[in-house]
Amino acid sequence: MMQDVKIDSYQFLVLVILFTIGTSILVIPSDLAADAKQDAWIAAIIGTAIGLLVVWLYCTLAKWFPHLTIVQMNEKVFGKWIGKAISLLFVMMAFIYTASLLYYSGTFLNTHAMPNTPMVAINILMAGTVVMGVRLGLEVIARSAEILILVFFVLFLFLVIFIAPEIKFENIQPVFEVGPIRLLKSSYFYVSVSSINAVVLLMIFPNITNKAKQAKTSFFMGNLVGGIVIILLTFLCVAVIGAEKTARELYPGYELAKKINIGDFIQRIEAIMGTLWIITLFFKLSLYFYASVFGLAQILNLKDYRPLTLPLGMIAIALSLVMYPNIIFQQQWDETTGSSITIVVGLITPILIVIVYAMKKKFKKKSS
Amino acid sequence: MVKSLGIVLIAALILWIEVPTLLKKKQKKELIIFSIFLAFGVTLCIMLGFGIAIPNPLEFLTFIFKPLNELKSRFLK
Numbered sequence: 001m002m003q004d005v006k007i008d009s010y011q012f013l014v015l016v017i018l019f020t021i022g023t024s025i026l027v028i029p030s031d032l033a034a035d036a037k038q039d040a041w042i043a044a045i046i047g048t049a050i051g052l053l054v055v056w057l058y059c060t061l062a063k064w065f066p067h068l069t070i071v072q073m074n075e076k077v078f079g080k081w082i083g084k085a086i087s088l089l090f091v092m093m094a095f096i097y098t099a100s101l102l103y104y105s106g107t108f109l110n111t112h113a114m115p116n117t118p119m120v121a122i123n124i125l126m127a128g129t130v131v132m133g134v135r136l137g138l139e140v141i142a143r144s145a146e147i148l149i150l151v152f153f154v155l156f157l158f159l160v161i162f163i164a165p166e167i168k169f170e171n172i173q174p175v176f177e178v179g180p181i182r183l184l185k186s187s188y189f190y191v192s193v194s195s196i197n198a199v200v201l202l203m204i205f206p207n208i209t210n211k212a213k214q215a216k217t218s219f220f221m222g223n224l225v226g227g228i229v230i231i232l233l234t235f236l237c238v239a240v241i242g243a244e245k246t247a248r249e250l251y252p253g254y255e256l257a258k259k260i261n262i263g264d265f266i267q268r269i270e271a272i273m274g275t276l277w278i279i280t281l282f283f284k285l286s287l288y289f290y291a292s293v294f295g296l297a298q299i300l301n302l303k304d305y306r307p308l309t310l311p312l313g314m315i316a317i318a319l320s321l322v323m324y325p326n327i328i329f330q331q332q333w334d335e336t337t338g339s340s341i342t343i344v345v346g347l348i349t350p351i352l353i354v355i356v357y358a359m360k361k362k363f364k365k366k367s368s
Numbered sequence: 369m370v371k372s373l374g375i376v377l378i379a380a381l382i383l384w385i386e387v388p389t390l391l392k393k394k395q396k397k398e399l400i401i402f403s404i405f406l407a408f409g410v411t412l413c414i415m416l417g418f419g420i421a422i423p424n425p426l427e428f429l430t431f432i433f434k435p436l437n438e439l440k441s442r443f444l445k
Contacts, residue, residue, distance in 0.1 A: 096425075096426075096429075185443075185444045185445075188444055300397075300401060301397075302397065302398050302401065303395060303398065304395070304398065307386050307390060307395075307398045307399070307401070307402040308401070308402065308405060310382045310385065310386060310406070311382070311402060311405035311406040311408070311409045312405060312409075314378075314382075314406070314409035314410070314412075314413060315405065315408060315409040315412060317413075318409065318412040318413050318416055318422075319412075319425070321416060322416065322422050322424060323424060323425070323426050324426075325424075333426055333430065336430070336433075336437045336440070336441070337426065337429055337430045337433045337437060339440070340433040340436040340437050340440060341429065341433065343436070343440075344433075344436070
């Protein structure tokens with residue numbers, strides 16, 4: 001099938017970094033600060049550590065079933081029909097998140113960049129680009145990621161360096177005021193959004209060439225680097241604009257960029273933050289969409305996933321306009337049902353695969 | 369009205385992009401599934417264009433996942 005598309009482990013590393021940062025760069029600092037207050041950055045560190053554990057689970061699965069996507073793993077371990085049913089849940093999750101990210105990008109651009117444009121138009125543009133990328137194939141997406149990640153890091157470094165003079169260390173004190181349990185609990189949403197959602201990356205894992213250790217290292221490194229970016233950004237948000245403001249704002253990273261003021265000359269360059277975020281969002285969106293289209297094609301035993309892209313893209317746009325009646329609903333839903341679905345698809349199912357497969361192997365050993 | 373025409377136009381465009389390739393390769397299964405999804409998508413979009421409220425699948429999912437949600441929120445408070 002489409003397994004003949006090959007990406008190398010560096011491209012996978014880049015994709016994992018962009019996926020991990022994803023939407024977290026814009027919304028996670030707010031969520032962390034609401035729970036952990038000025039220790040939000042410590043919660044981010046804990047979240048990154050837990051995320052690495054989750055990635056370890058996925059690498060174990062990839063090691064046991066080389067050359068199989070997670071949809072194929074489901075079929076192999078649970079049998080044809082139950083496997084397909086579980087994979088359908090996976091595809092549904094990936095597709096819902098596709099529409100969800102379209103909503104995120106549409107709302108952000110609508111509020112901050114083009115308020116008079118109807119969100120439909122913005123979503124069509126974004127979805128159109130994603131559909132085009134997925135149709136052109138994984139290689140194309142990976143190569144664009146290689147280029148755009150350089151843009152990302154240059155801009156991110158720019159942001160960090162120029163906001164650094166504004167750090168007020170009183171804002172992060174008292175350190176460790178909230179207890180460790182509270183910190184653990186507040187990191188939950190971040191782990192779920194950045195690391196457990198990374199289960200969709202198991203759809204592209206079989207496409208990596210130099211297998212064995214390098215691909216796994218890429219997965220870990222990617223998650224780690226992405227995590228460091230989030231930790232850094234959360235720290236800067238709390239240190240520069242304070243914990244309460246961070247928790248209150250919808251997009252604290254954007255507020256952060258507004259503070260950059262170099263010699264009263266370079267000011268209000270928050271559009272740069274917007275660019276950063278569009279880049280990571282685009283790739284996360286592409287990966288979700290690729291996972292849903294490719295997964296659906298594997299469930300239905302199609303020879304090619306490309307015919308599905310345009311119709312599903314259309315449905316995704318429609319869904320993105322309908323799913324969240326308002327932003328309060330979106331925040332509420334994402335944190336409750338959204339992360340429940342993530343846990344079922346991204347944590348419970350892989351753990352089940354591990355358990356069932358281990359039991360099957362033991363059973364075979366006993367009978368032979 | 370205009371919106372529905374626009375959507376039908378886009379659907380025609382999509383058909384023009386996809387169907388010749390599928391017919392040439394004789395991929396009947398893909399063609400059928402493609403048509404089903406396209407029909408679904410077009411129907412959805414036209415309904416949206418007319419302002420007919422579509423039942424939100426997220427609310428349905430919230431209903432299904434309610435027990436897990438409550439379990440989770442108990443753990444996280």
